[in-house]
Amino acid sequence: MTIGTRLMGSRVFIGLGLLCVCVAVWQVVTAVGGVNSFLVPSPAAVALVLVSVLTTGTTYSALGTTIVEIVAALVLAGGFALAIGIPVGWHRLTQHAYEPLLANLAAIPLVILYPVFAVIFGIGPLSKVAFGAATAFFPVVLAVVSGVAATNQSLIVSARSMGARGLTLLLITAIPSALPVIVSGLRLGLTLATLAVVGGEFIAGTQGLGYLLASAGEAFETKKVYAYVVLTLLLAIGLNVAFGLLVWLSRKVEER
Amino acid sequence: MSLFHPTGPRVGSLLSGSIRQAAMTVARRDHGTPSESDGAPASTVVEARTSGPSAAPSLGPSFRSSEVIRVEHLAVSYRRSDGAEVRAVEDVSFSVREGEFVTLIGPSGCGKTSLLRVMGGLLRPAAGQVYVNDVLVKGPMPDAIAYVFQDFALFPWRTARANVEIALQLKRVPRGERRRRALDALDMVGLAEVADRFPRELSGGMQQRLAVARALVSNCGILLLDEPFGALDEQTRLVLGVQLSQLLESAGRTIVFVTHSLQEAVFLSDRILVLSHQPCRIKKTVEVPLPRPRGPDQVKSPAGQRIEAELFQLLYRESLV
Numbered sequence: 300m301t302i303g304t305r306l307m308g309s310r311v312f313i314g315l316g317l318l319c320v321c322v323a324v325w326q327v328v329t330a331v332g333g334v335n336s337f338l339v340p341s342p343a344a345v346a347l348v349l350v351s352v353l354t355t356g357t358t359y360s361a362l363g364t365t366i367v368e369i370v371a372a373l374v375l376a377g378g379f380a381l382a383i384g385i386p387v388g389w390h391r392l393t394q395h396a397y398e399p400l401l402a403n404l405a406a407i408p409l410v411i412l413y414p415v416f417a418v419i420f421g422i423g424p425l426s427k428v429a430f431g432a433a434t435a436f437f438p439v440v441l442a443v444v445s446g447v448a449a450t451n452q453s454l455i456v457s458a459r460s461m462g463a464r465g466l467t468l469l470l471i472t473a474i475p476s477a478l479p480v481i482v483s484g485l486r487l488g489l490t491l492a493t494l495a496v497v498g499g500e501f502i503a504g505t506q507g508l509g510y511l512l513a514s515a516g517e518a519f520e521t522k523k524v525y526a527y528v529v530l531t532l533l534l535a536i537g538l539n540v541a542f543g544l545l546v547w548l549s550r551k552v553e554e555r
Numbered sequence: 556m557s558l559f560h561p562t563g564p565r566v567g568s569l570l571s572g573s574i575r576q577a578a579m580t581v582a583r584r585d586h587g588t589p590s591e592s593d594g595a596p597a598s599t600v601v602e603a604r605t606s607g608p609s610a611a612p613s614l615g616p617s618f619r620s621s622e623v624i625r626v627e628h629l630a631v632s633y634r635r636s637d638g639a640e641v642r643a644v645e646d647v648s649f650s651v652r653e654g655e656f657v658t659l660i661g662p663s664g665c666g667k668t669s670l671l672r673v674m675g676g677l678l679r680p681a682a683g684q685v686y687v688n689d690v691l692v693k694g695p696m697p698d699a700i701a702y703v704f705q706d707f708a709l710f711p712w713r714t715a716r717a718n719v720e721i722a723l724q725l726k727r728v729p730r731g732e733r734r735r736r737a738l739d740a741l742d743m744v745g746l747a748e749v750a751d752r753f754p755r756e757l758s759g760g761m762q763q764r765l766a767v768a769r770a771l772v773s774n775c776g777i778l779l780l781d782e783p784f785g786a787l788d789e790q791t792r793l794v795l796g797v798q799l800s801q802l803l804e805s806a807g808r809t810i811v812f813v814t815h816s817l818q819e820a821v822f823l824s825d826r827i828l829v830l831s832h833q834p835c836r837i838k839k840t841v842e843v844p845l846p847r848p849r850g851p852d853q854v855k856s857p858a859g860q861r862i863e864a865e866l867f868q869l870l871y872r873e874s875l876v
């Protein structure tokens with residue numbers, strides 16, 4: 300435990316250290332000159348703008364919208380992925396038939412279909428949720444299929460010998476066995492949903508962080524652009540941490 | 556002989572109290588004073604089995620009547636990945652009486668596991684049928700049959716206790732009773748201290764005992780045990796074997812057992828079915844008319860030695876073909 304904690308500590312330390320070095324280099328380069336301060340403003344200047352941006356209400360409502368869109372997209376993607384992935388992975392035949400298909404579909408860059416989403420679901424948050432869900436769906440469903448299919452056959456036989464059938468059999472064998480894989484699929488899905496939602500808002504939207512980013516860009520307020528980029532980064536980190544916490548909490552609850 | 560005289564500390568380091576007690580019971584009986592037993596539960600259990608006067612060697616369950624398992628003209632086939640069909644078991648018929656201990660013995664890969672799986676309703680036969688308590692086996696019968704798998708089949712995400720509890724959970728036994736019975740079963744196999752550990756934190760032998768505990772906990776009348784002590788050292792194997800036979804006999808359980816150890820087979824069984832290789836057929840049925848309770852005297856007696864030698868001959872010839 301102490302070794303683990305110490306390792307954790309040094310890991311965080313090394314990570315933050317690298318970040319500090321990068322920011323310092325960035326600061327030095329911009330201070331020395333030679334780069335256009337309009338295109339690449341100094342971190343200090345960006346930080347100042349970030350603080351001022353964080354004092355306005357519009358930023359928070361945009362952040363709120365984006366978070367709701369991402370969470371909704373992930374929930375939708377997860378729901379569909381479980382509903383489709385579990386039966387597909389459970390039967391040998393459907394797994395062999397559909398897993399390659401899903402893997403190939405996952406390779407399509409969905410962004411080329413974004414206009415279609417905008418046409419169907421409008422330019423508001425709904426299209427972002429749908430686009431985010433579609434993007435996040437594939438890594439999650441692939442994880443569910445492979446996780447469920449990888450269930451140890453002798454555990455299934457053993458559970459059957461003790462009287463487990465149907466849904467119960469699934470719930471005591473495949474689901475717990477696949478859970479770690481599903482969770483990491485969902486984590487990847489979260490990242491992709493974040494990308495898709497913010498990207499969608501950026502391409503065509505009326506609200507959200509991506510929309511603010513696009514507006515700042517169109518107004519040539521580069522410092523603001525950088526500030527929003529940093530904010531997006533913080534959002535992604537925050538969502539990931541929240542996801543980890545959720546997983547940790549559910550494990551604690553289950554243990555009791 | 557020293558095999559049967561596990562010294563206190565030695566066994567104590569291997570196993571916890573309950574098994575040590577069983578080991579002592581054997582050792583004590585070895586000195587020929589079973590009637591002097593101080594009323595320890597394990598001894599009482601053994602006493603109960605000794606039917607009739609101690610002078611006449613009793614055949615015990617062999618005289619009991621009803622057939623619990625009836626296997627009729629059973630055949631098992633597998634389809635290989637290249638599509639060809641392999642006969643693993645061919646025309647096997649036998650029956651097992653209530654409370655009887657029948658051992659299947661045969662070369663590796665001959666079809667023992669396949670046979671057991673069909674009996675447990677876990678595998679569909681290519682031909683023939685199995686009746687359990689006069690009911691045709693069509694699928695698992697969790698209220699009648701408990702199974703110990705050759706590969707243990709423990710749930711890695713469940714603790715030892717939760718692994719035992721699952722058998723009861725599936726029968727909707729209330730939580731409190733589930734917990735208590737699981738701990739009792741773990742205690743029986745000497746695993747009470749590691750109840751909260753996960754299977755990966757247990758040694759191979761401990762995992763195997765855990766699988767046995769899970770089969771014991773549901774109080775099924777029939778136990779199908781696929782090499783339950785395969786991964787154990789010889790001492791532990793015998794001590795557990797003694798304990799197992801006591802447990803089973805006390806509850807009048809019927810057992811079909813697979814082992815590769817001839818000594819274990821002679822020590823535990825009422826009857827041994829020697830199986831042939833590919834496809835698996837019953838080559839010979841060997842009765843073990845040694846009196847119970849059994850100690851080293853019976854197994855090392857001329858009669859016991861003769862049976863072991865006969866088994867060895869049968870198997871040796873079988874592995875030559």
Ligand SMILES: Nc1ncnc2c1ncn2[C@@H]1O[C@H](COP(=O)(O)OP(=O)(O)OP(=O)(O)O)[C@@H](O)[C@H]1O
Nearest residue numbers: 633634635643662663664665666667668669670705
């Ligand atoms: N799922 C399967 N698919 C194809 N062949 C199988 C399958 N399971 C078993 N077999 C074959 O059936 C035969 C009998 O296997 P089985 O597991 O019943 O043997 P066993 O007597 O239990 O062996 P061991 O003593 O090594 O455990 C073997 O030749 C094996 O190759």
Ligand SMILES: [Mg+2]
Nearest residue numbers: 667668705781
């Ligand atoms: Mg086997």
